[in-house]
Amino acid sequence: MDLLIFALTIGIVYSLLALSIVFSFRILGFPDLTPDGTLLVGASVGAITLNHTNSVVLALVSASIVGAFFGIITALLHNKLKISKLLSGILVMTMLYSVSLRVMGTSNISLINSKSIWFTDFSKSSQIYNLIIAIIIISIIFFLLYLLLKTNIGLRLRALGDSENTAKNLNLNIEKLNVIGLAISNGLAGLAGIIIALYQGFVDISMGTGLVIIGLASIIIGEIILKPNNIFYLLLAGIIGMIIYQSVISIALRLGLPSTDLKIATVMLTILFIFIERIRKSKLTMDRQIGNRNI
Amino acid sequence: MKAKYFIQALLIVFVFSGCKTNKDKKEILITVNQYVHHPNLKKTMDGVKEVLSQWSKENHKNIKYDIQVANADVSLATQIAKQQAMKNPDIMLALATPSAQACQKATNTIPIVFGAITDPVKAGLVKSLEHPGGNITGTSDQWPYDKQFELIRDIFPNAKKIGVVLNPGEANTEASMKKIKEVSKKYGFEIIEAPVSSTSEIFSAANSLVGKCDIFFAPADNTVLSGLEAFVKVSRTNNIPLFVGDEGSVEKGGIATFGVDYYELGKDTGKLIVRILNGEKPADIPVVVGNKGKLVVNEDALKYFNITIPDKYLNKSIKEPVLQE
Structure with missing residues (x-):
């Protein structure tokens, strides 16, 4: 039972990042690698703010703002200098390593004695409270995003994600939409950074590395399970996928898989999901004799 | 439907995996x-x-x-x-x-x-x-930096500047650098830093130090220690002696050290x-x-740079230097 609670909690905590990645990759159609960096910079700015002002709210706000700010920079690099989407993200992400080091002034900050949004004592009930807190946080973010995507601006963002050409023909201001979209997704990544840091009790300079890839893998898993056909399920797919991803790690460790082999296990899991999906789809198409649709 | 089964399966594994405790006293x-x-x-x-x-x-x-x-x-x-x-x-x-x-x-x-x-x-x-x-x-x-820098001072009485390659992204490194700067002042060295963020940058970082320093030093930095071979190469080609801080790095080509015995x-x-x-x-x-250091030297490197370890180290009863091949 403990294990279930923990796996759910950590899955939900990390699914904030998954939402950020769903937003940029899937909704906005912008393969943005910046979150690796914005998550880290959010965590470091948040930690510094927390240690100076002793205010959790300020820490959360500052982390989101800093994340959004660097998201905007990625968008501007792409918009103004016509740097490709991938490269703009990589450039900013790389830069943020130095920025975070500068911000922290060191490579590792302990938050064990700081205020937190989590229950930091170790009783069984506080584990459950933490799970509830995680669910509340993710629900709020989820519905805010969902409502946002129903507004005028949200519809424009989705139109841009569906097809850039259509968006152009509709006379949408693509550059502006990129800025707005990346500000939101990276603001979310920054927020995820400080929340994760508070959860694990420290900020370390290596904490962002590779997280976008993990996020992508979970989205793929989530999408295969939920088969989203609207925005609600698309966002949900990110969350479910991340919970499954983290749960599988928990179970694998619990069953005694050496952590050395963990990376190959998670990759295999992702490939397995895609493989099952492929077979299922090809069967469907054979059954219906539609011919070879390319999915 | 499949999703439902999958989640059920997950739950079952959770419940069972939580059950195996029984411990022999x-x-x-x-x-x-x-x-x-x-x-x-x-x-x-x-x-x-x-x-x-x-x-x-x-x-x-x-x-x-x-x-x-x-x-x-x-x-x-x-x-x-x-x-x-x-x-x-x-x-x-x-x-x-x-x-x-x-x-x-x-x-x-x-x-x-x-x-x-x-x-x-x-x-x-x-x-x-x-x-x-x-x-x-x-x-x-x-690490016993005090002893390490004393050793360098005794071998090179005229050296002034020490070039250090480091990864500022490591928690350990920061603590070490603070100590290194403190100790180097005591022995009259000036520290010149070249930062890296991954092992692939060590070669160019070390090269950037050539001409600016008399001696190289590799601190307690996992990145630098992992890519020490590049540092050794630059040190040999430019004839700048490389001192290190741990036993493993001496084996890899560093000259000598008082290392922590892990x-x-x-x-x-x-x-x-x-x-x-x-x-x-x-x-x-x-x-x-645990800073009971012991002297470790690399004989090959000593020959290459034509260095002799001062007598006071050989006679001291700390520990006989381990002569590495």
């Missing part, structure tokens, strides 16, 4: 949360095992280890720590800073022993080295574990700083 479970594969951490672990196997024989206990390496992944270290805490082990051993912090966050009842952490106070692990407080204590691997440090860590198993409280056991 004679059996002692020690979980190890190691942050990264590293020769020094392995030596530490060997030292721990040596002490514990002896203790277990004397006390007729059976020690079981659950060793997990986090592959330098912070979120994985957190997961592992939590999992290990759930097994309710007798001792949680944590090697390297992020792992220790993760363990600290995973439990407040199970005794945690950390090994090979440069600055446990700054990492927020202990309140002070003398009185750790909480459920945690361990060993620190602050095996000994591991033994110290093991002794702490024994004390806790015997009933002492971690909060009251002071952190052991």
Whole structure:
């Protein structure tokens, strides 16, 4: 039972990042690698703010703002200098390593004695409270995003994600939409950074590395399970996928898989999901004799 | 539908995996949360095992280890720590800073022993080295920089500038650099830094130091130590002697050092574990700083640079220099 609670909690905590990645990759159609960096910079700015002002709210706000700010920079690099989407993200992400080091002034900050949004004592009930807190946080973010995507601006963002050409023909201001979209997704990544840091009790300079890839893998898993056909399920797919991803790690460790082999296990899991999906789809198409649709 | 079955399957595995506890009282479970594969951490672990196997024989206990390496992944270290805490082990051993912090966050009842952490106070692990407080204590691997720089001064009385390649992104490095600057002042050296963020940058960083310094030095920095070969190459081609801080790096081509003996440090860590198993409280056991350095030299490198170790080191009774091939 403990294990279930923990796996759910950590899955939900990390699914904030998954939402950020769903937003940029899937909704906005912008393969943005910046979150690796914005998550880290959010965590470091948040930690510094927390240690100076002793205010959790300020820490959360500052982390989101800093994340959004660097998201905007990625968008501007792409918009103004016509740097490709991938490269703009990589450039900013790389830069943020130095920025975070500068911000922290060191490579590792302990938050064990700081205020937190989590229950930091170790009783069984506080584990459950933490799970509830995680669910509340993710629900709020989820519905805010969902409502946002129903507004005028949200519809424009989705139109841009569906097809850039259509968006152009509709006379949408693509550059502006990129800025707005990346500000939101990276603001979310920054927020995820400080929340994760508070959860694990420290900020370390290596904490962002590779997280976008993990996020992508979970989205793929989530999408295969939920088969989203609207925005609600698309966002949900990110969350479910991340919970499954983290749960599988928990179970694998619990069953005694050496952590050395963990990376190959998670990759295999992702490939397995895609493989099952492929077979299922090809069967469907054979059954219906539609011919070879390319999915 | 498939999704539903999958989630059910997950739940079943969860429930069952939570069930296997039954522990023999004679059996002692020690979980190890190691942050990264590293020769020094392995030596530490060997030292721990040596002490514990002896203790277990004397006390007729059976020690079981659950060793997990986090592959330098912070979120994985957190997961592992939590999992290990759930097994309710007798001792949680944590090697390297992020792992220790993760363990600290995973439990407040199970005794945690950390090994090979440069600055446990700054990492927020202990309140002070003398009185750790909480459920945690361990060993620190602050390198004996004082002796190391004294050695360099004795070999090169006229050297002025020391070039250091380092990765500012490592917690240990920061603590070391502070100490290095302090000590180098004492022996009249000026430190010139060249930062890197990965092993692939070491070659160019070291090259950027050529002409600016008389001597190279590799600090306690995992990035630099992992790519030390590049540093050695630059040192040989430009005829600038490279001093290092640990035994493993001397084997790789550094000239000489007073190094932390990680095996000994591991033994110290093991002794702490024994004390806790015997009933002492971690909060009251002071952190052991293992800086009993021993002189290690690389004969090849000595010949290459035409260096002789001053007599005072050979006659001193610290320990005979180990002459490496």
